[in-house]
Amino acid sequence: GAAAMRNHAEAITIEEMKQAMEWSFSVCSEVLITRFICGDSTLTVKERSNVIEHTFMCAFTSTSFTLWTR
Secondary structure, eight states, rough: OOOOOSSSSOOOHHEEEEEEEEHHHHHOOOHHHHHHHTTOTTTTTTHHHHHHHHHHHHHHHHHHHHHTTT
Protein backbone atom coordinates (compact mmCIF):
# COMPACT_ATOMS: atom_id res chain seq x y z
CA GLY A 1 0.00 0.00 0.00
CA ALA A 2 0.85 3.68 0.16
CA ALA A 3 2.41 3.32 3.62
CA ALA A 4 4.82 0.58 2.50
CA MET A 5 8.54 1.14 2.93
CA ARG A 6 10.34 1.98 -0.29
CA ASN A 7 13.90 0.85 -0.93
CA HIS A 8 14.85 2.71 -4.07
CA ALA A 9 16.81 5.86 -4.77
CA GLU A 10 15.20 9.19 -5.52
CA ALA A 11 15.17 10.35 -9.13
CA ILE A 12 18.08 12.52 -10.22
CA THR A 13 17.25 16.21 -10.63
CA ILE A 14 17.92 18.25 -13.76
CA GLU A 15 20.52 20.22 -11.79
CA GLU A 16 22.35 17.01 -10.92
CA MET A 17 22.18 15.92 -14.56
CA LYS A 18 23.65 19.25 -15.70
CA GLN A 19 26.42 18.93 -13.11
CA ALA A 20 27.31 15.43 -14.37
CA MET A 21 27.42 16.66 -17.98
CA GLU A 22 29.57 19.66 -17.05
CA TRP A 23 32.00 17.36 -15.24
CA SER A 24 32.14 15.02 -18.23
CA PHE A 25 32.93 17.84 -20.66
CA SER A 26 35.57 19.18 -18.26
CA VAL A 27 37.52 15.91 -18.50
CA CYS A 28 36.65 15.11 -22.13
CA SER A 29 36.39 18.28 -24.19
CA GLU A 30 34.20 18.84 -27.23
CA VAL A 31 37.41 19.39 -29.22
CA LEU A 32 38.62 15.90 -28.32
CA ILE A 33 35.23 14.41 -29.17
CA THR A 34 35.22 16.22 -32.54
CA ARG A 35 38.74 14.99 -33.32
CA PHE A 36 37.61 11.44 -32.54
CA ILE A 37 34.50 11.71 -34.72
CA CYS A 38 36.54 13.13 -37.60
CA GLY A 39 38.90 10.15 -37.43
CA ASP A 40 42.01 11.94 -36.10
CA SER A 41 44.67 9.23 -36.20
CA THR A 42 46.95 11.12 -33.79
CA LEU A 43 44.69 10.38 -30.79
CA THR A 44 46.18 7.98 -28.27
CA VAL A 45 44.41 4.83 -27.15
CA LYS A 46 43.75 6.50 -23.79
CA GLU A 47 42.19 9.55 -25.48
CA ARG A 48 39.99 7.33 -27.66
CA SER A 49 38.88 5.31 -24.63
CA ASN A 50 38.13 8.51 -22.75
CA VAL A 51 35.94 9.80 -25.59
CA ILE A 52 34.07 6.50 -25.89
CA GLU A 53 33.42 6.29 -22.13
CA HIS A 54 32.24 9.88 -21.79
CA THR A 55 30.06 9.98 -24.88
CA PHE A 56 28.46 6.69 -23.82
CA MET A 57 27.86 8.09 -20.32
CA CYS A 58 26.32 11.28 -21.72
CA ALA A 59 24.06 9.40 -24.12
CA PHE A 60 22.98 6.84 -21.52
CA THR A 61 22.31 9.29 -18.69
CA SER A 62 20.42 11.81 -20.80
CA THR A 63 18.26 9.09 -22.35
CA SER A 64 17.67 7.48 -18.98
CA PHE A 65 16.77 10.83 -17.44
CA THR A 66 14.18 11.41 -20.15
CA LEU A 67 12.63 7.94 -19.75
CA TRP A 68 12.60 7.85 -15.95
CA THR A 69 11.20 11.35 -15.41
CA ARG A 70 8.22 11.00 -17.70
